[in-house]
Amino acid sequence: MSFKMKYEVKADYIAKGKRRPGTFITPKFGVLHDTGNPGSTAKNNRDYFNNTPNDPTSASAHTFIDDKVIIESVPATTGKTERAHHVRYQMPQDNALYGDDSNDIGIGVELCFGGKINFEEAYKRYVWYCAYVSYKFGFSPKKWIGHEKLDPDRKTDPTNALKKYGKTYAGLLADIIKEYEECTKEITSAAPKPKPEDIKEADDMLEKAVVINAFPDFPFAELLASRIKAPIYVRGALPSGKIAKEVFVVGGTKDGLQADSFVMLTGKNRFEVAAAVNAYLNR
Numbered sequence: 632m633s634f635k636m637k638y639e640v641k642a643d644y645i646a647k648g649k650r651r652p653g654t655f656i657t658p659k660f661g662v663l664h665d666t667g668n669p670g671s672t673a674k675n676n677r678d679y680f681n682n683t684p685n686d687p688t689s690a691s692a693h694t695f696i697d698d699k700v701i702i703e704s705v706p707a708t709t710g711k712t713e714r715a716h717h718v719r720y721q722m723p724q725d726n727a728l729y730g731d732d733s734n735d736i737g738i739g740v741e742l743c744f745g746g747k748i749n750f751e752e753a754y755k756r757y758v759w760y761c762a763y764v765s766y767k768f769g770f771s772p773k774k775w776i777g778h779e780k781l782d783p784d785r786k787t788d789p790t791n792a793l794k795k796y797g798k799t800y801a802g803l804l805a806d807i808i809k810e811y812e813e814c815t816k817e818i819t820s821a822a823p824k825p826k827p828e829d830i831k832e833a834d835d836m837l838e839k840a841v842v843i844n845a846f847p848d849f850p851f852a853e854l855l856a857s858r859i860k861a862p863i864y865v866r867g868a869l870p871s872g873k874i875a876k877e878v879f880v881v882g883g884t885k886d887g888l889q890a891d892s893f894v895m896l897t898g899k900n901r902f903e904v905a906a907a908v909n910a911y912l913n914r
């Protein structure tokens with residue numbers, strides 16, 4: 632199974648420190664966040680976290696997404712996956728649902744919104760990226776949960792951002808599942824089914840074709856081909872199988888050729904071949 636790569640995922644990691652300890656994790660689910668900071672772009676957020684590596688809160692997230700870019704500030708899909716700190720450790724819900732803390736087995740994804748950010752574009756990238764993360768780490772696209780569900784007393788993201796644009800938390804979860812299905816389906820069934828016109832064309836065997844023995848025969852063959860409106864094939868570069876219903880052999884024999892009927896325009900040498908073609912055209 633492959634995944635349709637609609638967008639580029641950019642690696643722009645923050646400096647190591649309290650926010651990015653550099654320890655590796657194996658992701659089993661994802662946490663949906665919004666930045667809670669209207670108008671700040673993915674790059675703004677990445678830079679802020681980069682410039683304050685030892686902030687006492689040690690807060691971070693893997694990925695920031697706006698209407699233009701998807702930036703991984705802590706390696707998730709673009710490098711060996713590291714821990715980010717995006718949900719408080721003492722919260723019980725992640726352990727109850729997924730068996731461990733969000734920071735230790737979860738990918739934290741932040742939606743940027745507000746200000747000059749085109750919400751529809753940012754939302755599309757956010758939904759696509761969450762679906763892609765599920766694919767990348769082999770967990771169900773149903774395994775995404777909002778920060779608001781894990782830390783309900785303090786957090787309202789991502790509903791906080793969604794509700795400003797007429798979106799809902801339930802709708803977001805459904806959109807991620809739908810995107811996952813679309814991005815995995817299109818490629819696994821990529822082999823195009825023949826259209827009715829193609830089938831008709833395949834049955835429409837070429838009426839006539841000219842086969843020449845060698846290039847010196849080409850000038851006579853060309854006269855013939857233009858008269859009967861047929862393509863010219865050079866022996867040795869023939870398509871396999873039957874090439875036409877009626878084959879005009881200009882020089883050489885019909886050995887190895889497949890057709891319903893043959894018109895033999897041959898001779899012992901090039902001049903006899905030319906004469907045979909000429910006789911046919913003037914008949």
Ligand SMILES: [Zn+2]
Pocket residue numbers: 663664665717778786788
């Ligand atoms: Zn959050």
